[in-house]
Amino acid sequence: MVRTYFPKTLSEALKILRDDPAAMPVAGGTDVMVAKKPAEAFIYISSVPEIKETCMKGQDLFIGAGEVYRDLLEEPDIPELLKAAMKEVASPAIRNAGTLAGNICNASPAGDTLPPLYCMDAEVLLSHMEADGSVKERRARVCEFITGIRKLDIRPGELVTAVIIPGVREIRGMKMYYEKVGARKSEAISKLSFAGLCKREEGDSAVADIRFAFGSVGITVVRRPEEEQKLKGLSGDAYREAADSVVKDLSEILKPIDDQRSTAKYRKQVSLNILSDFLGKAGEGSL
Numbered sequence: 001m002v003r004t005y006f007p008k009t010l011s012e013a014l015k016i017l018r019d020d021p022a023a024m025p026v027a028g029g030t031d032v033m034v035a036k037k038p039a040e041a042f043i044y045i046s047s048v049p050e051i052k053e054t055c056m057k058g059q060d061l062f063i064g065a066g067e068v069y070r071d072l073l074e075e076p077d078i079p080e081l082l083k084a085a086m087k088e089v090a091s092p093a094i095r096n097a098g099t100l101a102g103n104i105c106n107a108s109p110a111g112d113t114l115p116p117l118y119c120m121d122a123e124v125l126l127s128h129m130e131a132d133g134s135v136k137e138r139r140a141r142v143c144e145f146i147t148g149i150r151k152l153d154i155r156p157g158e159l160v161t162a163v164i165i166p167g168v169r170e171i172r173g174m175k176m177y178y179e180k181v182g183a184r185k186s187e188a189i190s191k192l193s194f195a196g197l198c199k200r201e202e203g204d205s206a207v208a209d210i211r212f213a214f215g216s217v218g219i220t221v222v223r224r225p226e227e228e229q230k231l232k233g234l235s236g237d238a239y240r241e242a243a244d245s246v247v248k249d250l251s252e253i254l255k256p257i258d259d260q261r262s263t264a265k266y267r268k269q270v271s272l273n274i275l276s277d278f279l280g281k282a283g284e285g286s287l
């Protein structure tokens with residue numbers, strides 16, 4: 001028989017996960033309910049109050065792993081880039097139940113919030129309970145925590161308790177760009193997606209910081225900081241030349257596949273078109 005748990009505190013949840021590491025966390029359940037293979041045990045975490053809070057700690061924003069999209073869309077501290085992606089997830093019914101942490105832990109390259117999270121160097125906060133009852137925490141970068149399709153660097157007994165946006169004020173000061181291409185306007189898993197951030201030097205037209213990431217064109221989200229680096233500090237013709245070379249490099253790097261939602265050819269060409277549009281607007285200062 002399938003075992004089910006309904007903890008009411010974080011400490012209770014971590015104790016259950018320590019003693020029954022096969023228990024699968026269920027937040028909104030919007031991915032779990034459509035999974036082909038059921039788990040041996042489920043732990044329902046949506047009533048754990050400690051993971052339903054979003055707050056600033058120093059320069060970093062901590063987004064509770066139990067917070068649903070509907071509520072996160074009302075949070076003033078969450079950067080617009082992440083909100084733009086959250087608005088594109090499914091439909092209001094799914095956004096009433098689904099969570100950002102669930103989108104990360106589902107580890108799908110088509111997860112809509114992942115390209116923005118990669119651009120923001122987001123992290124997850126993981127907690128587990130030791131044999132003596134003490135609770136230990138660690139932080140992991142989302143881009144390292146997700147290791148493949150449905151694969152995470154998560155240890156037995158660990159629970160994601162928050163998603164962290166380090167230096168969120170700086171991120172909020174950057175111009176953003178987000179595109180999701182799906183078969184229809186809503187309730188569509190993306191054929192491809194793209195997120196970008198850009199900041200220009202004060203009183204100057206040079207690009208000070210630029211970041212971009214692609215969804216659904218590889219086994220995980222694709223971000224290449226070494227390509228971003230080639231554009232920093234440039235403006236005018238030098239920037240345009242570097243931007244052309246970055247698009248060329250990305251045409252070698254992106255390796256999408258054919259599947260039921262799209263073709264590799266379409267995914268690659270549209271991703272490169274969107275990248276050119278983003279880089280052009282970032283260079284002109286028209287984002």
Ligand SMILES: Cc1cc2nc3c(=O)[nH]c(=O)nc-3n(C[C@H](O)[C@H](O)[C@H](O)COP(=O)(O)OP(=O)(O)OC[C@H]3O[C@@H](n4cnc5c(N)ncnc54)[C@H](O)[C@@H]3O)c2cc1C
Nearest residue numbers: 025027028029030031032090098099102103105111112160
């Ligand atoms: C009809 C439909 C449409 C959808 N459309 C989209 C879409 O447009 N874009 C998109 O990106 N996604 C879409 N999804 C997928 C899904 O809604 C999102 O991925 C959502 O963010 C998952 O959140 P959740 O809280 O429901 O996760 P759950 O289903 O509860 O969990 C997902 C996975 O994460 C694990 N998990 C959850 N929370 C934690 C935690 N705190 N610690 C450790 N592991 C955890 C679970 O064990 C499970 O493996 C859709 C799903 C459905 C059913």
